[in-house]
Amino acid sequence: MAIDVRGKTVVLTGTFSKLKRAEAEKQLAALGAKIGGSVGKTTHILFAGEKAGSKIDAAGRLGITVLGEAELMAVLAGDDDSDGAAGAEAAVSGFAGLDGNAPGPALAAAIEALPWDDFTADRDLPPLREALYAHEAAHGITAAHRAATARLRPHAALGHAHGHDVEVEWSELSPDGRFLATGSWVGDDYDRGGVLQIWDVRAGRCVNLLRIHGGVGWPDYGGCIQWRPDGKRVGLAFDTNGVGSFDPFGKTGEPDSCAYVTDGWSRPPSWAWSPNSRDVYIACWGPNLALGAIVPLVGRRPQPRWCESAGLSDPSDPNSEPRLQPLKGIDWSHPDRIVGYSGWSQLFALDAKTGKIAWEAKAHEPVSFSPDGTEFAMHPAGIVYYDASTGLPNGKLPMHVGAESLIYSRDGSRLAAIVQPGNKWGAEPGIFIYDRGEYRYSPDVPALKAGEDEDEGEKYGFSWRPDGRAAAISVKGRLQIWELGDKPNRLLDIAEPSGGVAYGDGVLVCHSAKGLAFLRDRDGAEIGRFQPAVEASGESPLMTDGDDHGATWAWNPAFPLDGERVAAALPEGVVVGPLEASATAAEIDGKIAWVVERKWAWPWRWGEAKVWPDAAAAASDPAAPAAFKRKFGKKGKAAAPARATKVKWPPPGGSIDEVAALVEQGVQTIGDSYHGNDYRRKLAERMMALGLFDRAAEAIEARGNWKEWTDPWFAARAHAETVVAALTLRKEGRR
Incomplete structure (x- = not known):
């Protein structure tokens, strides 16, 4: 049964994605609710959307129930299944069903006939893009691609992926596998901050760059990027010890809401999202040795709800050590409990409603939690499964030894045990697949050996396909995909630098010392490859008389093609090639894309892929902005600005x-x-x-x-x- 609002005073704050606030208030009134304009002692429920304001703070002080958009939609639908309400079936796109195999002119005509006045990027761009990918594979680039690009261009900006000042430290796929977030800490200027970068996985291109005050995370600390369970926000550990909620497709890097509850820690705390996509648990010391806090990440000043005290190891000695330590590995997948382990090998659960300690046990790393939070696996002397509600073994005792990591499939039915070379148990390296607690098999991947491969830093990289029926494995310079059905069957085996791998929406994302690569899973074809923090020795084509005109944009349009050449892609659609060098359209296309709503990438090559030789020539492009034309264009009969002379290296007199x-x-x-x-x-x-x-x-x-x-x-x-x-x-x- 849905939440009963009859006779209750409800208040709405913030913005909601599925309907306007006025419409929601009208529907709530029809259900018998009293609509309030402000939060007070008589308020029963506050429904908070994104960018909620001071009403959140007032509700926290008064102890008023705060609910999100999912619960609001459930109330209006008369259904207590908020997930079902929030995920109501999307309207069928009028842009779906195009025949990618049709001849170019016929498909172009069909594209022109689409209901463009009703175009919605989230609904319509993905199916249109898929049809044109298929068309390109069958016929190359045709009039159909140019027709669609011409329609989209007024809604798009040209962008590149170069924005990180230092190396990327963290990456995380969105829950649906369609987007990737990468983050970097600060460079030389702490106040300038670090960078959060969002990638459209299917296109293998960057779609948004956000400057984050104080940088993302802190070197050598994990879990600094976490997508909210509903995929609408990215949570970050940022600015040394803060935790905040950020719009991944927003215009600025300002958080919607953030919490600083660590009392000045010099590092980020461990933390986790609640399945309600509103609250976070932050592991730190609180008043009276409280074991962290539950904080609703809505509003400008969210108020923490502190959990139970850790107590002292010797209650009779006020100077004794705390009995428990704050958690470092945390899971809050189940709505009723928060489970994790500390650096002192302590494992315990907190009641998510009361903050009380539910149970305690000894942790034996690695510890891995199932996606639904009902069980976890760890390695006391081999792999053992446990009931997350009690902390006790649940009877599944596979007992393989030596695992360095345990990785659940997204549906929680399968577990991969990754045994790396040089493990303390002396176990043979390999990947071992379990199905509902029973060992099935080990795929015949390239063998790693203790000693030799350990010294070279070789390790297995592993990621489940979203459906859990296949997995990607990176090892010894090979990237493989294995179908894991009745028996393991290798589907793909290509050369790719070893490193981390993530299985997205039909795309493999590989992160190694060589950079970031996006590869199509069905054939291994490269979609995009980037070195996010690479610096080129060449000069920007937007430099003139020592002045970098690119600095007039929020993000400099200049970007490195490699370690030497620099090109530029103006948001308006003008592309300038590198100075005193050349670059093909294909090279440029591999680094840039049209971006719609800072969320969806559209191939630049599908439009008029023109590369101007220099800024002076590019000033004649009709799309060039006025300031660019004034800077580089010809003024009457005066000569164009002289191109800066390339400096020889090393300079004279210096070896x-x-x-x-x-x-x-x-x-x-x-x-x-x-x-x-x-x-x-x-x-x-x-x-x-x-x-x-x-x-x-x-x-x-x-x-x-x-x-x-x-x-x-x-x-x-x-x-x-x-x-x-x-x-x-x-x-x-x-x-």
């Missing part, structure tokens, strides 16, 4: 070795800090690539004026990257 010595001095003055270690690592790798072997060796071995490494992780990484650079030189025959 590569002398320049390296100067850079060394600068890095050494930074001292022992995160940035100092990171610059030192990058400098050593670059000097090795340039053949300055002695200088590279001094940097990584702490000789000469270099101090000893204080962070062994940086030292190990610097050694590894310089070795890779040396091997690359030898392979290419340059040294």
Whole structure:
């Protein structure tokens, strides 16, 4: 039965995606509710949409029930199944059903006849794009692509993927696998912030860049990006110790709502979304050793509800250690409980309604929670399944040993145990598939061996296909897809640098030291490949007289094609090639796309894919903005602005070795800090690539004026990257 609002005073705040607030109030009144304009002591329920304001704060102070859009839709539908109400069947798109195999002129005519006046990007763009992908595969680019692009162009802006100042640290697929979020911490300027980047997975292109104050996450801390369960928002650990909700398709990087409850921690807390897509649990110390807080991420000043105290290990000694520690691995998939484990191998559950401790046990990592929150698996001396409501074994005792990670399929019916080389149990590396607690088989993937592969850092990467019937596996420079039915069957085997892999909507997303790659799952075809923080040595085509005109946009239209060439894609649709170099339309197309509503990517090549040789020539493009024409266009009979002379490198009077010595001095003055270690690592790798072997060796071995490494992780990484650079030189025959 739905929530009964008859005779109750209800107030609405914020914006709702499925109907306007006035219409919702009208329907609630028809159900017998009293509609209030402000929150007070007589208010019974507050329905809060996105960007809710001060009414949320008032409701928190008064203890008034706060519900979201899903519950509102359930009330209006007379159904207590809020998920069903929120996910009501979408209207059928009038853009679906196009025949991609039709000849170009016929398909173009059909596209022109579509109901463009009723075009809605979320509903209509995906099926239209799929039809044109099929048409391109059958006929190449035709009039049909140009017709659709001409219709979409007034609603689109041209964009590229270059925006991160430092390397991408975190990535997370949306719940439906259609979007990817990548995040980076701050560069040299903390206040400038880091970057949250959103990708349209099916197109393999970036669709939004958001500058996040204080950066996304913190180096070496996981779980810093988490999509909200309904997929409408991205949650971030940001600005050192804050947790916030951000619109992934919004115009700015300002959070809808955020919480700072750690009392000034110098690192991000662990946290998790509630299945209601409103609340978060933040693991930290609270008043009287409270074990974290439940916070509704709505409104400007959300109020925490603190959980039960951890208590003291010795109640008679006020100076004794807390009995429990804040959680570091957290799951809140089940609405009734929050479960997790601490760094002290403590495992416990909190009642999500009261904040009380429900049960305690000992954690044996790895610990993995089922998607519905009903069970979890961990590794005391082999894999064991547990009931999440009690913390006790549930009778499933497969007992494989050595697993470093346990990965549930999205429906929770299957589990992959990943045994890496060099595990402390001495177990044979491999991937072991369980079905409802019973071991089925292990796919015949390339073998990894303890010692040899362990020293080279080789590990298995694994990701379930959304339906749980297949999986992607990355190992030893190969990317494979295995169908996991009655017996394992390899569907795909291609060369791809080893690293992390995520299985999206018909697309594999690979994240390695070589960058980010989007590959079609049915044949491994490359959709897009990017090095998000790459820096090019060439000059932007938007530079003139030392002035970077690209800086006048919120995000500079200039982007690197590779380590040398820089091109530019103006949002209005003007593309300028690199200075004193050339670039094909195909190269440009691999880096840019038309973007609709900062959410959907549309291939640039499907329109008039013109690359202007320089900014002066591009100023004649009708789409060029007025400021661009004034800057670069011809003024009467005056000559166009002179192109800046390319600076020779190294400059006269300075050898590569002398320049390296100067850079060394600068890095050494930074001292022992995160940035100092990171610059030192990058400098050593670059000097090795340039053949300055002695200088590279001094940097990584702490000789000469270099101090000893204080962070062994940086030292190990610097050694590894310089070795890779040396091997690359030898392979290419340059040294």
